[in-house]
Amino acid sequence: QVHLVESGGGLVQAGGSLRLSCVGSGRTFSSEPMGWFRQAPGKEREFVAAITWTGSSTFYKDSVKGRFTISRDNAKNTVYLMMNSLKPEDTAVYYCAAEVEGDYTSSKAWDYWGQGTQVIVSS
Numbered sequence: 001q002v003h004l005v006e007s008g009g010g011l012v013q014a015g016g017s018l019r020l021s022c023v024g025s026g027r028t029f030s031s032e033p034m035g036w037f038r039q040a041p042g043k044e045r046e047f048v049a050a051i052t053w054t055g056s057s058t059f060y061k062d063s064v065k066g067r068f069t070i071s072r073d074n075a076k077n078t079v080y081l082m083m084n085s086l087k088p089e090d091t092a093v094y095y096c097a098a099e100v101e102g103d104y105t106s107s108k109a110w111d112y113w114g115q116g117t118q119v120i121v122s123s
Contacts, residue, residue: 038094
């Protein structure tokens with residue numbers, strides 16, 4: 001059975017940093033793109049970042065460019081999201097996703113999801 005488990009969320013003041021981790025189990029994702037999405041209360045799940053299986057290419061939502069960095073360690077079947085200069089509008093549940101077919105910015109294109117980790121940024 002495939003599992004993705006996120007960790008690293010929490011409460012942080014505006015301007016602070018958090019590093020999210022997502023560990024896969026049940027199969028290896030080392031040859032698959034992986035991504036991060038987020039969902040704020042009352043809003044749809046939105047794309048945040050994605051990374052190719054080699055890690056050579058990364059993609060970001062415009063509002064997080066220059067503040068967030070996605071990376072991966074294929075030996076550990078893990079993807080990370082380093083979030084700096086956090087803003088209150090970054091508050092959301094953050095989900096990692098694996099194995100995409102089609103538009104990587106669409107949540108419908110991803111096959112595997114974690115349970116999410118809450119990030120709260122206070123002003």
